[in-house]
Amino acid sequence: MTEKDKNTLILAVCVAVFIGANIVLFITGHFPSRTGGVPDWGQTLGLMAAALMSFAMFSFLYRDNPIFRAVENLFVGLGLGVTLYVMWYLNLKPEVYDRLISPMLDPSVDVPGADLVLIIPVLMGVMMLTRLSGRHGWISRYPIAFLVGYGSGFSIQPMIHSLILKQVEKTIVPVQMSAAAWGLCALVAVVAVLGAYAASKGGRLAVGLKIAAAAVALAYVIAANTPSLNARPQLAEAFRAVDLLLIVLGVLCVLCYFFFSAEHKGALGAASRVGIIFLMVAFGATFGYTVMARESLVIGRIQFLLGDWLGLL
Amino acid sequence: MRFFRLTLPLIIVFLFGLFGLGIQYSAHPWTAETKETLALWIKLIGGVAALLGIYSLIRLHVNKVRRRDEGWGYSTFFFLGFGIMAAALIYNGGQWFWNGFVQDTAFDQLYYYLFEAAGATMFSLLGFFIASAAVRTFRARSMEATLLLAAAIIVMLGRAPLGEMITGYFPRVQEWIMAIPNTAAKRGVGLGICLGLLGMSFRIIFGVERSYLGGGAR
């Protein structure tokens, strides 16, 4: 059997199983129906179509195939239709047609002066369309200049306030340092120095130091998240203090890592290596969340196929 | 001609850039009205300019079919999808497009049963790919990779109820990782990105950065 014959057979079997399943589901009354037992054809055909679209997309997992490509292009076309809906019903109709054009077509309605001014931005939008012309495309630079210039200037103050000042403000906070907090800080500082030193050296001593540093770090993390230890106010305060200091350390070291104007050696090199540790933990956490997100999407589709289509849930 | 093609647009960028920056610091009632008016203008410009995107995509597929490029047959499905959506929007449940949008018409059915199903499934494919990528390439080859792997495993088990069933430490340590090292790293990265964006904004306002104007802007 050639590869082509094998694929054709697989396709034929899948289509036959899909059609058979739908027939069985329809006969056994799994699909929605209206009062009096009349099938709700809209929902019935819709569910079949949705299941077909889902399986067509899933077929890509086996291999790239024409059915997947066809449904992919169908999806792009449908998406453009949604854009058309948004453009007309949500934007142009209420903002332009209802406020400007419809009153103009009705002579009895007097368009207020304020609304006639809207012709200017509409014309600017039309100027944007000249971008399609090679010869007259420069006209589109005027509305673009307005949009980009105003947008750039407008964003500066909120960026500085929300993304810089507020972030820095909460990084450098006053910390209540009890004896326990000092002790823990000293421990964290020793671990950080040992870890940075070990990372820059080789040999068995370095490996031993790395393992020791990792063990102390792990012990701190477990202790800081143990309810019985956190129930003691002094310890809880110490843990919070160290956590805050860890945030300061992390932010500064990560910024050092991304500072490329000087060579990463000496103190800057040590700080950037500590920064790498923070970045790796953050990337690992991000990966964990990403796995969760993607698996949730699969779960959603399986819930639809088993629940809405097959009626098994 | 260079003045109208390049210099004048750059002057507009500069003036409106400074205006956009300065308007944030004024409490005069006039500035509130001006911000509202300019926001409305930008909405309308965007609404009309959206036609660009629609036209570009249609032209791409028309050219593909006309030139009989590889895979041109699939473009017929694109036109099929767009065509049935457009027809449903124009018909609008019998009310036609010049009246308000009518709910529960053919458009809603197409959106829910075809567009949503296809889109949701397309993105769910990523779940399979990320699982296979994790299994085939996630190795503790170095200290950094080990840290990444350990953090990922703790977070994965901490976010699922499974972790809580194994030990209560998984969800707690997971929260700690997100609140402390993750926050510190993301803040450091975010500050760097923000400073870069600020620099870019000023470069645009002062005409150093001109790529947004398109070809011939140098």
Next chain:
Amino acid sequence: MRKARELDVRWVFLALAAALTLAVRFPFSQPITPSPAVKAVYDYIEALPEGSTILIATDYDPQARAEVVPITQALLRHAFSRGIRVIGMTFWPDGAPLGARLFRDIGDEYGKTSGVDYVYLGYKFGGMAQVITNMGESFTSAFPADPEGNRTATMPVFEEVRNLRSVDYLIDIAAGETVTAWVMYGADKYRIPMAAGCTAVVGPDLYVFMNTGQLNGLIAGLRGAADYEVLIGSPDLGVRGMPAQSAAHGMIVLFVIVANVLYFRKRLSLRSRRQAERD
């Protein structure tokens, strides 16, 4: 290691699909303890008096529906059950019909009326900065009509809440980077308390805002939705998805650990073979 690399990836796909299908079809009970970040959102809405108004931005499209639709449904159920009015809108154009349908369906569930108890305004072009600023001055100017063409100026839901400043709580349910813009142009500028719901991909980036207090709560991913459903006592898609989530995570972690054990075994045997050759 070579075996892992040579493994036909489709077997991994099949194993994952089988595990998830079985877990969805035959769910098992497991503890779901709501996280503090989710509880913060719940507590805030619970403390709002009847008649308050919240704004929920459904900044997602159908591609991410599996994670964010359960979050949206749980929040709407909570708000409607407490007599809180909800204003909805979106910055993701492809998601506008989805958001409208969710508001309508949950509104019908609680006997709520569009324009009176809630309104879904849809999407506007122009960029987040400008539309949020426009809403900050006047909702009815930013959205003169809802998608059905009903004029917003005459809607009872906007009688007491004319602009974003008057909203009691702002929640952005995001599948992308919209939370940052909402914080910058909305919450910080108009001093509105804000929370976020999001896909799990976006979640890690938002903890910086949790730390500063710019967000007072975070509902991340399907687990976040499950936590919220447990809190409101209305288990739905989120809770029902947790057995499969556990199965997926457990399977992936197991495979990764096994692959690493095989990798280290291979490395050790290579090292001892090289040592033997040198000797």
